[in-house]
Amino acid sequence: MNENFPNLELSPPLFYSWKIGIRFELGVDYNSDCAFDNSPYLQGVYKRAVTLFKSLHSHSDDILIIVDVNDYGDSFKHKPKNFSPYIKEKSVLYGLNQKTIPYIFPEDDEEGTYKTHRFTLQCKTSDFRYIPMLKAICNHDIGVRPSVFNRVYFININRKTIFHIYDDRGCDLLATSPETIRDVYDKYNDWILDYDRNEIDEVFK
Structure with a gap:
């Protein structure tokens, strides 16, 4: 982590903390009527999140899954349940x-x-059930269960990327080189958040 992303603080908004990155839009045309299990809105969010993750992580890649649990001194549990439901082998x-x-x-x-x-x-991509985990992360702010309530970062050790879904609205992708993620930039260009598009396009010129 420190070797590939020196001085980077893992905290949102991640996109604005690193010079090489893409901010993708996951949720499109949200309104309060969309906040129910398997709504068309959420199905669209899931599709984009899973598609982007698959494009960045092969089954054999070594990854770090980092989960930040905030402790306000009241009812902190030292063993969060963010991992166990999604890990295939408990070992x-x-x-x-x-x-x-x-x-x-x-x-x-x-x-x-x-x-x-x-x-x-640290594990392989193939060691965990990333599709239900990604869906649970996207569910957080919508109020749909199951939900992952803590911030989760996926660091691909082989590809040297960081993938972070900040909520159902979007996700950040960071890399050590534009060439590492140029294929994702080109293939899913329509999903880039327009608000940051000019800044992102400058990186890939």
Whole structure:
């Protein structure tokens, strides 16, 4: 992580913290009537999220799954359930590491009492059920279950990319080189968030 993305803080909005990246739009034409299980809106979100993930991660790639769990000092559980439902072989979970870092949103912690617990698991793409996990991440803000309520980052060690779904609206893709993700930029250009398109196009000129 530090070798490929030096001085990068894993905290949203990730796209604005690194010079090489793409911000994709996942959710299109949302309204309050879309917030139900398997709605056409959510089906569109799932399709884009899964398609982008598959385009970035082969089954044999080594990846780091990083989950940040915020601790407000009330009812923190030291073993989050973000991993176990999605890991195919439970023995893979023996490699789960945890460390406590300063709260990732310090501007919201005036008294300095909050913390963030960062869980890291290294595995192969083929070791976990990424489709239901991606769907659960997208479900968070919609209020649909199952949901993953914590921030999740997928770091591809082989391809040197970081993939982060910030909510059902969109996701960020970071890389160490434009050439690494040019194929994704070209193939899914229509999904790029228009708000940041000019900045993104400059990277791939």
